[in-house]
Amino acid sequence: MPQFFLNKRLILLLVSIIFLVALIGFSLQERDKLTWPEQFVKDSVGWVQSIFHRPSQSLAGFFNNINEIKHTYEENKLLKEKLDAYVVLETEAQALRKENEELREILDKTESLDQFESIQATVINREPSLWYDLITVNKGSQHGVEANMAVITAKGLIGKVKNVSAYHSTIQLLSSPDRKNRISAYVQSVKNEFFVIEGYDEEKESLLLKEIPYEIEIEEGQQVLTSGLGGVFPRNLLVGEITEVVADNYGLTKTAYVKPAADFYEIQNVIIVERKMEAVDEEGDGS
Numbered sequence: 001m002p003q004f005f006l007n008k009r010l011i012l013l014l015v016s017i018i019f020l021v022a023l024i025g026f027s028l029q030e031r032d033k034l035t036w037p038e039q040f041v042k043d044s045v046g047w048v049q050s051i052f053h054r055p056s057q058s059l060a061g062f063f064n065n066i067n068e069i070k071h072t073y074e075e076n077k078l079l080k081e082k083l084d085a086y087v088v089l090e091t092e093a094q095a096l097r098k099e100n101e102e103l104r105e106i107l108d109k110t111e112s113l114d115q116f117e118s119i120q121a122t123v124i125n126r127e128p129s130l131w132y133d134l135i136t137v138n139k140g141s142q143h144g145v146e147a148n149m150a151v152i153t154a155k156g157l158i159g160k161v162k163n164v165s166a167y168h169s170t171i172q173l174l175s176s177p178d179r180k181n182r183i184s185a186y187v188q189s190v191k192n193e194f195f196v197i198e199g200y201d202e203e204k205e206s207l208l209l210k211e212i213p214y215e216i217e218i219e220e221g222q223q224v225l226t227s228g229l230g231g232v233f234p235r236n237l238l239v240g241e242i243t244e245v246v247a248d249n250y251g252l253t254k255t256a257y258v259k260p261a262a263d264f265y266e267i268q269n270v271i272i273v274e275r276k277m278e279a280v281d282e283e284g285d286g287s
Contacts, residue, residue, distance in 0.1 A: 119143055119272040121169070126267075132175040132202070137270060140167040148232045149274045156238040156261030157183075157226060161272060169272070174207055174239075175200040175264050184230045185209065185239055187256075188223040190216065197224070197239065197258065205264075206243060206257035214252055218245050224258050234273060 121137035139145050141164050149161040151171050162172040172181060174197070183197040187209075193216055199208040212218055222242045228235025244257040 117144070117274045119145060121145075121270050121272055123267050123270065124168070132173060132200070132264060133177065134162070135171045135173065135267060137169050137171060137272075138167070139272065140165050140169050142166050145169045145272055146274070149272050150226075150233045150237060152237060152271050152273060153262045153267065153269070154271075155263065156240060157233065158260075158262045158264060158267065158270065160232060171270070173264055174260065175202075183233055183239070184227040185224050186227045187218055187242070188225060190218065190222070194227045194229060201257065204244075204257055206259050207240060209242070209256040209258050210253070212245075212254040212256060214247065214254055216254075218242060218254065218256050220244065224256075237273075 119139055121139040121143075123135050124138045125136035127134070145161060145164050147161050147164055150157065151159050151161060157174065159171050159173040159176070162170045164170075172178065174181065174183065177200070179198075181198070184194055185197050186194050193213075195209050195212055197207050197209050199210070200206070201208060209224060220242055224239045224242060226233040226235060226237040226239060238261045240258040240260040240262075242256045243259045245254055246257075247254050
């Protein structure tokens with residue numbers, strides 16, 4: 001009995017192997033049509049794939065979009081940092097170009113002041129409450145600066161030295177409201193006539209050239225220069241240009257508004273000047 005079952009199992013195994021080999025051989029044959037089991041399996045697999053394919057693609061696309069958004073954010077952040085750095089560099093470059101241009105003008109002006117002793121200085125302090133009154137520069141008595149020396153920029157006269165310490169000086173601007181802040185000046189093309197600049201009109205941003213006799217012809221566009229008669233300001237330093245002439249209340253004299261050649265609002269570098277040969281003080285105010 002056991003021998004019979006053993007032979008039966010062997011025969012069953014052989015039949016199974018023969019059937020499997022037959023199926024393999026059958027499947028390897030080129031056919032135009034699939035058998036119904038093959039069709040069923042293929043359709044079932046395709047149906048399952050179609051169910052899971054779209055969600056998996058959507059999920060993969062979602063994560064890809066997240067990665068792209070993160071990459072774009074980091075790239076934008078980097079570009080913004082580079083742009084901010086570029087703006088800072090461009091601002092610094094413009095400031096340096098402006099300072100370089102101003103220093104070149106100062107140098108050219110210094111070389112043209114052969115008749116003067118000149119000292120180049122830089123503004124180091126300017127209080128907002130005294131913006132049009134006083135400035136402080138980085139040169140003092142140790143550099144040869146003395147009180148009442150004239151102070152100019154490359155554009156024109158701005159004021160005089162008010163007081164001096166060893167390494168710093170305070171400059172009083174022409175726009176200062178101090179009543180003693182007076183300048184002896186003349187108008188170009190008007191011969192042998194000298195006037196006084198006294199006062200500053202903040203609204204018109206102009207110096208006041210006062211006590212002009214009514215009969216003297218003064219016109220807009222004429223330049224005003226220092227006369228050198230006061231012994232403080234050297235002669236022929238440019239003050240500004242006449243922009244308006246008005247008569248006083250009695251019609252005996254006139255006042256001219258003089259637009260300063262120098263920019264009183266923005267002052268970075270200055271030249272302190274003194275004549276090599278002192279002139280005789282012909283005015284009591286020392287200007």
